[in-house]
Amino acid sequence: MPSSVWPTLRRQLRADLPAEDFRTWFHPLRVASEDADHLVLEAPNSRFVEALEEGFRPIVDWAIADLKGPTYQVLFKSGETRTSVATPKKSSRTKSVGSPDLEGAPSSSLNPQYRFDSFVVGNSNRFASAASQAVAEKPGIAYNPLFLYGGVGLGKTHLLHAIGNRLRRAAPGTRVVYLAAEDFVNDLITSIRFERMPAFRERYRTIDVLLVDDIQFLAKKERSQEEFFHTFNVLYTRQKQIIVTSDAQPRDMADIEERLRSRFGSGLLADIQPPDLETKVAILQRKARQLQGLDLDTDVAMFIARQVHSNVRELEGLLNRVTAFASLSGVPLDLEFAKEALRDVLPEQDRPVSSAQIIKMVAHHYGLKVREIKSKSNSRQITYPRQIAMYLCKRLTEMSYPEIGRVFNGKHHSTVMYSVEQIERRRAGDERLAAQLERFTRQLS
């Protein structure tokens, strides 16, 4: 048996973490099992596991990525409930949400926390939220299909569940089905394999409201796209409501066939933009109230909000860390405390990063000269690292798009914007790139 990675990982974590945190959270862990792709660590109980996930997940992931590459996983399990853990949770497939009589309809359950009244509306999501409400009031009539799109963690899934929850309450007889596009694909594969296609088609075609999350998952899956296209047409002709979410607008979904894109584009398109500072603060305060019964001071919320560019899920992660630390230590949650609690997970604030540092680091990593990365060359070997460098400049410095353009030999600001968007989008679907970007960010702090 190869030797365990745990002693090395432990040493790394001991170096990365304040001594006290290491002692409290990592000293008690034991190796439960280990194979080529996973290390499973056992913690004393399930609250402990939750606290580890909330407080230390990024640090552990970084450390292990450095040691074993980005696909290797560290999992935590609780020593108490031996039988129910360590097996990854199966996607909870219940029957249809709205009616018990829809035979075997593939559907995941709705999260009751994702409601309209728990969704904070700001300029960035006002339109998407209003459109979702309108559709939930008058399914099949107002806007069909409704196509919600935007970056990761901006609330698309939340809105989709909110529509489902509202309909389930207001119109209990309606057959509402929520599913991730991935579930559709898996269901299709099973149906083909067991020659149950007629039943498959029937199931999807008797739905009143179909909520499909992350449709970009159908990219390059021609057979799934074809089946979805037919399902779509049947439902649409019968004036059944279809709501779809995606990480990009139809026009930009290159790997989805044209006829499907044009169907998506034929209804109402609503985008969700990253929230502004005020909306982030409002979201934090609402979540603190709702989840912890806590009134979060505005200066604390403002501090946390400034740490996260857009992803609301990351915002929640930081909030959880701060509140968990506060409740475990019994100390009042003020600004000083929040800064202390987040010290290890945030890049150092008082040492601003410069574009020169970024360019030097990225160039070095890709074996290029600074001169080359700034050059006008359009060879892919250079443009990709250049896009990454521009992305990091945008994320880690206060520079505007035109300012960044000037650093790169007078590139037009629209080129910079395009580059940042490209990397943003790839990052969402490419774990390797995401891990690399995190390593760059860490190196700079």
Ligand code: ADP
């Ligand atoms: P997406 O599906 O766009 O990736 P999610 O809907 O999963 O994003 O949102 C990520 C997290 O952020 C969820 O916990 C969600 O409740 C929360 N969230 C996002 N936007 C808002 C908002 N405007 N108000 C309240 N919570 C939000």
Ligand code: MG
């Ligand atoms: Mg989502």
